[in-house]
Amino acid sequence: MRRGLTIGEFAQLTHLSVRTLRRYHEAGLLEPASVDAATGYRYYATAQIPDAQVIHRLRELDMPLADVKRILATEDPEARAELTAEHLRRLEAQLDRTRAAVASLRQLLRPDVERLAVELRSVPSRTVAAVRGTVAREDVLTWYAEAMSELDAAVAGHECGGPPGGVYDNELFTTGRGTMVIYRPASGFSPGGRVIRHVLPATELAVAVHRGPHDDIDVTYGRLGAWVVEHALAVDGPVHETYVRGPRDDAAPETWRTEIGWPVFRLSPVSGTPQRPGHN
Incomplete structure (x- = not known):
């Protein structure tokens, strides 16, 4: 009887690299369904695919691993949504700061700035x-x-x-x-x-x-x-x-x-x- 998906198969299904899956295991973020005691091979269950996809999306949003872990450990959907929204608000604030910095730099680097009227x-x-x-x-x-x-x-x-x-x-x-x-x-x-x-x-x-x-x-x-x-x-x-x-x-x-x-x-x-x- 097959023990589950190998780490390579699971990586292919979730678009998370093998290296990343190993790092998530070590961080206690996404542990394999089982680990062969003799070989150390990791095996994953198909039921873990949604969690892996959630992790993938949250990490694409630059969410710290600790915050991802908090979301996965929270069973209340509303609490999960609020934790995610809190991170999105931080991203939006960071984006506003980036836009402001870009706008300022464009003005400062323009060689043809007109004389200021005072x-x-x-x-x-x-x-x-x-x-x-x-x-x-x-x-x-x-x-x-x-x-x-x-x-x-x-x-x-x-x-x-x-x-x-x-x-x-x-x-x-x-x-x-x-x-x-x-x-x-x-x-x-x-x-x-x-x-x-x-x-x-x-x-x-x-x-x-x-x-x-x-x-x-x-x-x-x-x-x-x-x-x-x-x-x-x-x-x-x-x-x-x-x-x-x-x-x-x-x-x-x-x-x-x-x-x-x-x-x-x-x-x-x-x-x-x-x-x-x-x-x-």
């Missing part, structure tokens, strides 16, 4: 509807989305005096944790929950426009910073962003426009008339 702008004091908090850098996107949803609800039905924006303390960039203020210029709203009336003080800003999604916004930050060093005196203060057009307005990323405002103290008149943002 406007020196005096921004008056304003009272806005805002949500303020101290946030870790890795939580910025989630915190922003939640804060903006609260602001939208608070100002619904009230006249807004411009696009939404954000003010970001330097510590958010230098230490990875800092204060954020997300706001909407609105009057007549009723504060509630985390939404407060907040006074944005008057400030002088060097303003440049970042076009498209934020994957490579660091490039525009760098170019604006270089302009400030050459033409003005940077002062200690938070960076301002104004979301002139974004995913809330248009699903097409190429139409998005974000104004970046760098706090400055003017040293002397800049030669020539500063261009208004968007004219480059």
